Amino acid sequence: MNLKEVLKMADDLVFAKTGQHLDDLQEAILRGTMQGEKYTKIAEESHCNESYVRDVGSKLWQILSEELGEDIHKSNFRSAMKRYQVSNSSNFAQDVVAIGNFNLCAEARHPPDIPNSYTHNQETANSKQTKASHHDLSEMPDLGAFYDRTLELDTLKTWILQQRSRLIALTGICGIGKTALAAQLVQQIKDEFEYVIWCSLDASPTLAEFEAKLIDFFSQSEKQDSPATNQKLLPLIKYLQKHRCLVVLDNIHNLFIRGELAGKYKLGYEEYRSFxxxxxxxxxxxxxxxxxxxxxxxxxxxxxxxxxxxxxxxxGLDIAAGREILREYGLEECEALIHRYQGNPLWLKSVANLMQELGGCVTELLPNDTILLPEDLKDVLEQQLSRLSEIEKQFLSLLAKESDGVTLAKLLENGSIPPSDLLNALQSLSRRCLIEQQGSFYTLPPVLRQYINGFN
Known part of the structure; x- marks a missing residue:
C-alpha cells in the first residue's frame, strides 16, 4: 500500500462525504501521518499554526470515521486504510465472480449497475475530469502580441499548479507588461480550473460589491450545471473552498489611497486586508x-x-524581445535604446512610435545618451507618480540629482529628510518598483530621472 494509493482512497472517501476533494493541508496531514511525522513537523512544512493543523486534522479524522464506520485517528489511520483496501479488493473479487464476468482471455464485460466500492471510486475519479469549466474573461484586455516571458510564466505556473499558492502579487513599474503576462498565463492554464474570472478594479469596488459579483458568477454557473436544483447562496469563501478557482484582480492599486506611502487602503476598503x-x-x-x-x-x-x-x-524584457518590438516600427540595431529604456515594452513602443513618425532620423541628430519623453509616455508616468506621498517626492528629487547612484548613508547625511521618514519612503518606493538597488547603491531608472529633473 503506497502513499499515492492511500491519498487516492482518502480523497474518494472525503469526496463521498462532503462533495469536496482533499485540499493541500488535508493532503499534507495524511502524507505526514503516513510518514510518521508529528503535527509540529506537518505544521512547520505547511507554514501553518500547529493548533490550526490539529483542528483540520481532527475534522478530517471525523469525516473518515463516519465513512469507514470506525473511530479513525492519527495513530490508527495507516492500519484502517489497509483494512479498507483489503475490504475493497475482497468485495470486488466477490462481485465479479458472482456475476460470472471475469475472463482472463477475453474482453471484460462490466454491467453498468455493479453496486460496489470499485465502481463508486471509479465514478469519483472520473468526476474530476468531467466537471464543467466556467470562464468570465470579459474584463481581461486583449493585448495583441506577447513578447517572451518564458521564465516568468514558468515561475507562475509552478507557484499556481504545483505549489498551490493561494495569493500572488504581480508588480512592476508602469508599462512593464504585468497585465500582458497575466493574460497570457490565464490563457495557458485556464483549463486547470473549474472557475476562472478576471476582475478589473478600475471602478474601485468595495469588498461587498466585489464579493457579490463573484458570488453571482459562481451561483449562476452552478445553476447552469444543475438547473433543476435551487442553489443556496453561500459566502464567497465557501465557493472558493468548494471549487478550484483562479481569480485575477487587475489594477489592485485602485484600492489604495493617493498621497500616502504604498499600500495603504482607502477609507472604506480596509476589509480587503482581512479578506x-x-x-x-x-x-x-x-x-x-x-x-x-x-x-x-x-x-x-x-x-x-x-x-x-x-x-x-x-x-524589463531581454535584448532579443526588445529588438522584436523595435522591428515592428522599422528600427534596427537599437540595442542602446533598449538599455536606455530598460526593456520596458510600453516605453520602447512610445519612443519607437515617435521616431517612426519623425522618419527614423531623430537618433542621428541627438547625442547617444539622450532620453526622449513622448507626451503619451509622460502621461503614463504621471499616472503612477501622482500617487506618491510628499516625502516620496522629496526622496525622488534627491535621487534624481545623483546620476551614478547613492548609498543610504549619503542620503541620511543630506539631512533634508528625517531618518525615519527617509527609510519609510525608501521602502515604499521599492514596493512601487520606482527605484533600483545595486549592491549598496540606490538609483533611478534613466527615464524617471529625466522626467523628474524636467520639473526641478
Whole structure:
C-alpha cells in the first residue's frame, strides 16, 4: 500500500462525504501521518499554526470515521486504510465472480449497475475530469502580441499548479507588461480550473460589491450545471473552498489611497486586508492573483518560505524581445535604446512610435545618451507618480540629482529628510518598483530621472 494509493482512497472517501476533494493541508496531514511525522513537523512544512493543523486534522479524522464506520485517528489511520483496501479488493473479487464476468482471455464485460466500492471510486475519479469549466474573461484586455516571458510564466505556473499558492502579487513599474503576462498565463492554464474570472478594479469596488459579483458568477454557473436544483447562496469563501478557482484582480492599486506611502487602503476598503488574510490562511482550492503598481503592505517584498503567498516583480524584457518590438516600427540595431529604456515594452513602443513618425532620423541628430519623453509616455508616468506621498517626492528629487547612484548613508547625511521618514519612503518606493538597488547603491531608472529633473 503506497502513499499515492492511500491519498487516492482518502480523497474518494472525503469526496463521498462532503462533495469536496482533499485540499493541500488535508493532503499534507495524511502524507505526514503516513510518514510518521508529528503535527509540529506537518505544521512547520505547511507554514501553518500547529493548533490550526490539529483542528483540520481532527475534522478530517471525523469525516473518515463516519465513512469507514470506525473511530479513525492519527495513530490508527495507516492500519484502517489497509483494512479498507483489503475490504475493497475482497468485495470486488466477490462481485465479479458472482456475476460470472471475469475472463482472463477475453474482453471484460462490466454491467453498468455493479453496486460496489470499485465502481463508486471509479465514478469519483472520473468526476474530476468531467466537471464543467466556467470562464468570465470579459474584463481581461486583449493585448495583441506577447513578447517572451518564458521564465516568468514558468515561475507562475509552478507557484499556481504545483505549489498551490493561494495569493500572488504581480508588480512592476508602469508599462512593464504585468497585465500582458497575466493574460497570457490565464490563457495557458485556464483549463486547470473549474472557475476562472478576471476582475478589473478600475471602478474601485468595495469588498461587498466585489464579493457579490463573484458570488453571482459562481451561483449562476452552478445553476447552469444543475438547473433543476435551487442553489443556496453561500459566502464567497465557501465557493472558493468548494471549487478550484483562479481569480485575477487587475489594477489592485485602485484600492489604495493617493498621497500616502504604498499600500495603504482607502477609507472604506480596509476589509480587503482581512479578506486577503483569509485567502492566505484558510484551507481552500483557489488562487487569487493581484496585479498593480502597488501591493498590499502585508505582502512579502522579498522571497519568503511561505508558499501560500508570493510576490513577483517584473523586470524589463531581454535584448532579443526588445529588438522584436523595435522591428515592428522599422528600427534596427537599437540595442542602446533598449538599455536606455530598460526593456520596458510600453516605453520602447512610445519612443519607437515617435521616431517612426519623425522618419527614423531623430537618433542621428541627438547625442547617444539622450532620453526622449513622448507626451503619451509622460502621461503614463504621471499616472503612477501622482500617487506618491510628499516625502516620496522629496526622496525622488534627491535621487534624481545623483546620476551614478547613492548609498543610504549619503542620503541620511543630506539631512533634508528625517531618518525615519527617509527609510519609510525608501521602502515604499521599492514596493512601487520606482527605484533600483545595486549592491549598496540606490538609483533611478534613466527615464524617471529625466522626467523628474524636467520639473526641478
Amino acid at each position: 486577503f488574510k483569509q485567502i492566505e490562511t484558510l484551507s481552500h482550492q483557489t488562487c487569487l492573483m493581484l496585479i498593480g503598481w502597488e501591493q498590499p503592505r502585508e505582502f512579502p517584498q522579498v522571497k519568503s518560505q511561505n508558499n501560500f503567498i508570493r510576490t513577483l516583480q517584473l523586470k
